[in-house]
Amino acid sequence: MNADYDVIVIGAGPGGCHAARIAAEQGMRVLLVEKRPEIGAPKRCGEGLSLGGMKNLGLKPDPKWAMNEIRGASVYAPNGKRISIRYENTIGYVLERKMFDKYLAVQAARAGARVLAKTAVTGLIIKDGFVRGAKLSSFGENYELSSKIVIAADGVESKAARWAGINTTNRLVDIDSGFQYEMVLELEEPDMLELYFGSKVAPRGYVWIFPKGKDTANVGVGIGGREAVPAKKYLDKFIQGHPNLKKGSIIEVNAGGIPVGDPVGKLAANGFMVVGDAAHQVNAIHGGGIHEASIAGMIAGRVAAEAVKKGNVSEKALAGYAREWREKRGKILHKIVKLRQTIEKLSDDDLNMLAENLTGEDLVEFAKGKRFLKLAKILMRRPHLMQAARILI
Ligand SMILES: Cc1cc2nc3c(=O)[nH]c(=O)nc-3n(C[C@H](O)[C@H](O)[C@H](O)COP(=O)(O)OP(=O)(O)OC[C@H]3O[C@@H](n4cnc5c(N)ncnc54)[C@H](O)[C@@H]3O)c2cc1C
Structure with a gap:
């Protein structure tokens, strides 16, 4: 199939920038579009990122964006x-974030992706059950571009996945x-x-x-x-x-x-993948999503490139993204959703009791999806928390 691009990525947040860079590094012809006039601004973020998370993404803190x-x-x-x-x-x-997201977009552009700010995707081109490109709008001009794969990284208000037939509605x-x-x-x-x-x-x-x-x-x-x-x-x-x-x-x-619920069940369709907030890939206990969106974007970018090279962009061929992501992050994030569901059942008095029994290190480990047994044992000391504790085991 002749297409304008191999991969079109919607949204230049951390998820989209990482997906675009990785796909471009694999030799893909990539277009990364961002509807806002300035990438990264205005932020919707507390801007916290752990050093461990940064290392996982292969990033070295740069004083231009690591404040x-x-x-x-x-x-x-x-x-x-x-x-x-x-x-x-x-x-x-x-x-x-304004500098960080822009830095990530620059890295994608340097890897060979074409980056276009103030360019919104208004719909998908769908033919024969496959996503085959995107409808775009920029400065009042509407046009269409074809691609072999579209990666939706369009954030929490994502529409693209729904256009592709994936239910991302948040309860x-x-x-x-x-x-x-x-x-x-x-x-x-x-x-x-x-x-x-x-x-x-x-x-x-x-x-x-x-x-x-x-x-x-x-x-x-x-x-x-x-x-x-x-x-x-x-x-x-x-x-x-x-x-x-x-x-x-x-x-x-x-x-x-x-x-802060479970990530969406279906992460790919024919010629289509969804990453980051758009796929609800967030740590449900602290709400952090920079690391999660980036990891998912990197996997999706690589799997997209492999699929294009093999000439098979079917949902089945792209399922490798979901498999790898679930293994690396999905299982942990699911555990963390359970932790959130437990914590939200606790009264102020229960939380005060926990504060008497936990250390700072415990809290750090909980946020990583670890030490749940210790938490469950403490909760079980209060009969009315038995059920909440069981969610964790
Ligand atoms: C109040 C608040 C505090 C937070 N604090 C933290 C924190 O401290 N640490 C942390 O790790 N996470 C935090 N988060 C979460 C974090 O901001 C997100 O998880 C992260 O930005 C998700 O990255 P993303 O690439 O999936 O989406 P986003 O960063 O949201 O990027 C999506 C991009 O897609 C663009 N877009 C949308 N639709 C279209 C379209 N049709 N066409 C073109 N472009 C489009 C958007 O303009 C946006 O730039 C916070 C979130 C909130 C709301």
Whole structure:
């Protein structure tokens, strides 16, 4: 089949940029399109990324986008009890997404992909049951381009997968609502993340303070999508009750949804793959998706190139992406969804009890999908938590 491109990637977030770069490195003719005029902006992100995650992606922290070194975290229970963990060395960074996403897009372009900002995909070309390209719109001009494969990396509000016949609808219970200010403020420990839990602070979620420098931070809240009160109200209330935050200035406002349910069951169709937030590939306990979208994008980019080279882009040929992703990330993410489902059953009093019995290291391990047995054993000390504990085993 003659096509304008081998691979068209929709969306230049971390998932799309990684998919485009890897496919281009394999010699594919790749087009990466982004509907926004500036890649990475405005961000919808707390911008936290662990050093381990960065290493998995083959990235070295660059001061152009890795703004602040993080050495640990303090987690606050509803009653104010603090659990802290501080390491000697850097364990992660708070990024500047605007620079980070652009850096990833530059890497894709340098690998040979053609990158086009302010170009939206408005539909797919589907022929004989295969996705064969995309309909595009840029500066009022509408046109079509054909491709052998389309990779949808179009984020949490993804439409492309639905156009391809994949159901990505998020149940309200499986989406968190995020709201955030980037602030200039006084920080006591600019190398520590701060997380605050409790039904009054953030029902089913938490408030975060992610320092971007000695006196700047992303201050945000994530709450369950079914809450009647908007996330902004929770954040404003928290800020007013915090001595340093309430004196701070707001330099940016961000909002967005975070998919925290299981990833979508079907990740590929004929001539089509879906990655990242669009496929709900997110860590459901902390909402982090940069690492997950990037890993999925890298696998999808490689599998796409292999399929094009073999001349078979059928759903079956592309299923290798889903298989590899499930093995590498899917199983862990599914466990983490179970952890979220358990935690959301806990009252403030239960959370306070946990804070008395857990260490900072435990919390770090839980977020990686580990040490669940320890958590289950503690929960089982309270008869009403037996069922919640069983979800973890
Ligand atoms: C409030 C909040 C805080 C968060 N904090 C963190 C955090 O601290 N750390 C972390 O790891 N993750 C965090 N996340 C999650 C993280 O931002 C996402 O998981 C990550 O960006 C997903 O990457 P992606 O490439 O799948 O999608 P995105 O980064 O969303 O990129 C999708 C891109 O597709 C483009 N697009 C959409 N439709 C089209 C179209 N039709 N045509 C062309 N382009 C299109 C969009 O404009 C967008 O640029 C947070 C999310 C929220 C909402």
